Amino acid sequence: MEMSGFKTARHVPALWLYVVTCFTFMSILFGIIAIALGAAAIRSTHDNEDQIAVTEERLNALGGGDTQREASVNEGPVETLIAPKPGRAFNTSRAPRSGRRQFNMAVVVHGLDSDTFWYSVQQGVLDAAELFGVHFFYDNPQNTEEQDGHLKMAEDINKARKSLRDGLAVSIPDESVLRSAIARAAEEIPVLTINSGANFSEELGAFTHIGQLEFEAGVRAGERMRDLGVTSAICVRHEVSLALDERCDGFQLGLNGTVHRTDAPAEDLSTSIQDQVRLALDENSDAQGILALGPAGFEPAKAELGDRVCSGDSAPENSDCIEFGTFDVSPGILNSLVNGEVNFGIDQQEYLQGYLAIAFLYWKAAFGGSIGSGGVVMSGPTFVDSAEQAQLLLGRNYTTMDSLSGKILTFLDIRYVVDGKPQDKFWQRVKRGVKYVANLYGTPVDYNEPENSFSNQEVINFMRDEIQRAIDDNVDGLVVSIPSDNAVLRTLVGEAMTKGIPVISMASGVDLFESWNIPLHVGMGEEFGGRQVGKRLAESGVNNAICLIHNNPDAALEERCAGLLAGMQEVIPTAQVQRLRSRETSGAGDNRFQTGQAGLSDRMRDAVVETIEADESINGVVALGPPGSVPAVEAVKQLGAECDGVKTPDSTPARGGCIVVATFDVEFPVFNFIEERSVEFAVDPGPFFQGALPLMFMALQNLWNNMPVGLVNSGPTFVDVENVGGFEVFA
């Protein structure tokens, strides 16, 4: 059998030479420069302001109107705007590749330069900016005075909006102060949020949030403790904060046992954190575990526990030792891990918050794709639980570009094993995404897809053989799709992970990856996709929609309908959805449609018309795939109820309103329907990103041991009259 995998062409862009050079030769140079610069933090803020001020002066002299706005267009030599990095002469001002526009991104965050946590975020920003060839403006408070009240942040956000940046990444330390600035920016430029403020991200119009969810991380910490044999534990609240309470709430759920929370230390300092920990241990003699919520709680808890921490063979089952875990992996915590003074640290992988922010903004600007799609991309938690791991992380140095494993991207062996066939348009777009990132990083990829003629069983056998080959070759990363809950494939994937091969699943299998214990999946959740569609429809006034299920039974389509209803009801609590299903078996006297039937399209159209005639309050039709879009459009035309971009669904069709059509189908003729406004919007699940992102994540995993966790939503991106042109080219 011929292998249908392709080895992607290896373009070696100038950038790539630069990066390779960095890896191999420039560490020493960077070291010297580092000394020269001292531990100077990012200086961009002032540089930017100076530059803009100078430009404004020039424009004013020329009699320019809205100087802020013009400033962005007329900014002088960009090199001066680029941030130098602590310890590193970093120049991101590469010329854009010929014919391409240079993008300008803004990063506005609340962390001070003196806070080492943010060094990794900054490095992520720099690395991605270099890779994608974008400029960025990094603005943060320069002292506690500027930090207090966050007014400086609001100003910086306004500045990014007025200069029409191509994208803004912003943290939300205080929602009440920043709310209006962020919401206003999001109306004019693409915005995503990082690090803090997940709860408000979507509401304020950001297209995604990248960070660690407090509750979710707490759950994982609880599960970890439970796996260690703990049933009763103490959660150390080192200060009064909603975020810390969420961590404890999640911890309790994950542990599924007893959790005692310490009180925060007294404001008058009459009790310390250590006093509170001692008190909790005294009052809860059955406690077998302690969770600290950050360095501030970790140190006093460590002091109180002394040598009571479990280690070696001692465990809660056989001794009165205490399992001790903590949020964060500060140098102090990593050193304690090396010394066996704590059992695990929780890493939120803040490097990814910077890196992915730039990467996702770039893809939004360049292709219009909304990665994350209103949901959260979880940069963590991951667990550091061995001395070896901690030692590695202590040695990791972004500044010198010393990767954890010493691996170089051009020598990685990344293997894709998928069930999608070459003739499938969806999978052709997946493959394009893989090639795009392979060229970007110069990483070779071995992409394995079944032949067009394969039966379902042959596809499984093919995947089995290819995954086995990947295990035998000890690849640097395995990317798989999950066509079904097949026990053989599942066992093999488990074997790969046990062997230490990083595994990511993509496209099919969004409902299975967790039960396969795969840490990360890139795809569109069915319920999630439906929900986002529902919200958008309801916001345009639709409160009673048909969910047109073209295939039956089909659990995925049913989930989309469930999501559709939930999303609509988030906006309009009384909203309804009617599921119009294909018949499972033929039955006499039923004129509804049936999967695979001759003239299916016409019958579906008639069924939609009939349903609307029976209930004139229906003002939306959602087709769930290509078989449904033409019948949905034809039915609405036959009823003379098209919206045409003029009428609105607010009043029912019978009373002069119209019926909105939306569809999960991004191919011709839907593009034409969108242009003539007979389809309001189509839903793109992001196949390009389902191919592209896993490779990017594998690269980051191999360099820094950093990869997001959970589900990364590659869609939905809405294709409407505003952006349909771009998608036609794309498809």
Ligand SMILES: *[C@@H]1O[C@H](CO)[C@@H](O)[C@H](O)[C@H]1NC(C)=O
């Ligand atoms: C990384 O390397 C630089 C330059 O050699 C050095 O100044 C810095 O302290 C190192 N950082 C860590 C975390 O080791």
Ligand SMILES: *[C@@H]1O[C@H](CO)[C@@H](O)[C@H](O)[C@H]1NC(C)=O
């Ligand atoms: C940065 O790169 C640009 C383009 O390669 C170059 O013109 C400029 O001199 C560089 N700046 C520094 C500070 O190295």
Ligand SMILES: *[C@@H]1O[C@H](CO)[C@@H](O)[C@H](O)[C@H]1NC(C)=O
């Ligand atoms: C975020 O939302 C969740 C669920 O609605 C809520 O329990 C939590 O308190 C919120 N967190 C913050 C910081 O507002």
Ligand SMILES: *[C@@H]1O[C@H](CO)[C@@H](O)[C@H](O)[C@H]1NC(C)=O
């Ligand atoms: C939690 O514990 C109870 C009994 O202690 C058990 O019945 C239940 O199944 C557990 N739940 C989970 C999710 O493990």
